[in-house]
Amino acid sequence: MDWTFGIALLVGFAPVFICMDLVLKNYTYPRVENPFFKDSTFFGMFTVGILLGVGLFFLIRIFNLLESPLAILYMILMAVIELMAMVVVMNLKRFRGNSDSIFYGYGVGLGMSGGMATGFTYSICMLATTVEGGIVDLPVVAAYIIMLSVSMVLIFSSCGTNIGEGIARHLPMQFVLQAAIPLVAYNMLFAVLWTSTGFMFWVLLVVMVVIGAFYFRRSLFEKLPAIIREVLKMNGVKRDDIPPSR
Secondary structure, three states, rough: OOOHHHHHHHHHHHHHHHHHHHHOOOOOOOOOOOOOOOOOHOOOOOOOHHHHHHHHHHHHHHOOOHOOOOOOHHOOOOOHHOOOOOOHHOOOOOOOOOOOOOHHHHHHHHHHHHHHHHHHHHHHHHHHHEEEEEEEEHHHHHHHHHHHHHHHHHHHHHHHHHHHHHHHHHHHHHHHHHHHHHHHHHHHHHHHHHOHHHHHHHHHHHHHHHHHHHHHHHHHHHHHHHHHHHHHOOOOOOOOOOOOOO
């Protein structure tokens, strides 16, 4: 394994595992005696998400969607494909109507973001190391790949949680529409970012991180406890150990 791919894996998955720990530690042992989800199922969906993310990355790169004059339109279409891929994976009978489906959607989103972030990080690093004279402005490249990876993890994990909520409530398409708003905005910014330079490049990158952070906080810290409580109530279950909203 060359060092470029090792860096790509680190940058792509470090934010994934940080976000995973930040959220899940409040809903599993030892914080709660009876975990709100099964570890084996969560990591199974996480693995599926990684495969989806890698596949979607190759789809974008093979067809050069970001380099096309119609990049914005293509990335809007990609947002729909990304969300529908999550629905296809999650819309199984075993997940419908269950509160733990919210966490499995989160796992799919985390995996998808890790797979895509690793792919894009590797592409950017390879481009930076193949120019004449080696890497140009290492701090700039490092800031670029880290901020891009963090933004992807925040937005895709939030969208996965949203899809998981839709499956838990038996309303998948309604929640696809909700998740589409931030993801379409994110993908449009990404399409413009890919060919931008100078000050506008950094403005776009910061806005992508802000959109992801806002959506992540709202979905995983503010709304999640109430959503779990409502879905459990639908199933006639009451728990007193649901963490408070933050």
